[in-house]
Amino acid sequence: MNLPSKTTMTATILVIGLASLPALATEADLDNDGVPNVAEPLLFTDPLMADTDGDGVGDLEDQDPVFAENPIATAGPAAPFTIGEALVEDNFDYALNRDAPDHLELQILNPGATDLTGFSIYYTITDLDVGTTEGYFRSLEGFTVSAAGEARIHLDDAEADGHFRANPNSSYAVSEAAKLVTVMVSAEGFAPVTVEINKDAGGAEAAD
Ligand SMILES: [Ca+2]
Ligand SMILES: [Ca+2]
Ligand SMILES: [Ca+2]
Numbered sequence: 001m002n003l004p005s006k007t008t009m010t011a012t013i014l015v016i017g018l019a020s021l022p023a024l025a026t027e028a029d030l031d032n033d034g035v036p037n038v039a040e041p042l043l044f045t046d047p048l049m050a051d052t053d054g055d056g057v058g059d060l061e062d063q064d065p066v067f068a069e070n071p072i073a074t075a076g077p078a079a080p081f082t083i084g085e086a087l088v089e090d091n092f093d094y095a096l097n098r099d100a101p102d103h104l105e106l107q108i109l110n111p112g113a114t115d116l117t118g119f120s121i122y123y124t125i126t127d128l129d130v131g132t133t134e135g136y137f138r139s140l141e142g143f144t145v146s147a148a149g150e151a152r153i154h155l156d157d158a159e160a161d162g163h164f165r166a167n168p169n170s171s172y173a174v175s176e177a178a179k180l181v182t183v184m185v186s187a188e189g190f191a192p193v194t195v196e197i198n199k200d201a202g203g204a205e206a207a208d
């Protein structure tokens with residue numbers, strides 16, 4: 001019988017091991033923030049965002065990775081926009097004409113004569129059972145509201161215009177407690193607009 005030598009077998013195993021290493025390493029920490037994918041839910045952080053709360057400190061180093069202080073300046077001339085509809089559940093996808101999974105959605109109305117850009121958002125989610133509060137900041141790159149028009153900000157999956165990523169491991173998604181959501185929207189150079197929204201007890205449904 002002509003068995004492969006031990007050295008050959010070891011070398012073969014080593015080559016297979018090395019070949020699969022890059023893929024394994026990527027899968028183990030998809031956002032490359034030092035927190036393994038499997039540990040992100042334990043920290044209530046996003047496995048696809050290295051800085052879940054948007055405060056500039058990575059998830060691994062952040063003492064509170066799901067709370068950012070509000071960086072939006074409150075002074076300035078009155079905002080040139082208003083918030084129309086503000087939803088945290090019972091969303092509807094008008095493009096596909098069907099119910100959409102629950103998420104934070106804001107309709108921004110621009111009554112002015114110029115297009116508006118330079119938006120950012122700060123929002124908090126307070127779990128009314130346990131009293132914990134998460135805080136998130138997002139710069140809304142590419143979001144524009146046309147003159148005399150309206151546009152919607154969606155905090156969900158970041159997959160289309162107007163959609164930005166929300167943390168899938170936030171209390172909004174994983175706890176069925178009632179929530180208080182506070183939102184501050186700013187267009188650069190102007191005072192922000194705020195709104196508060198209550199979410200009834202119950203899960204963030206896939207669609208309802
Ligand atoms: Ca990670
Ligand atoms: Ca992360
Ligand atoms: Ca952070």
Ligand SMILES: [Ca+2]
Binds near residue numbers: 057064066068
């Ligand atoms: Ca933080």
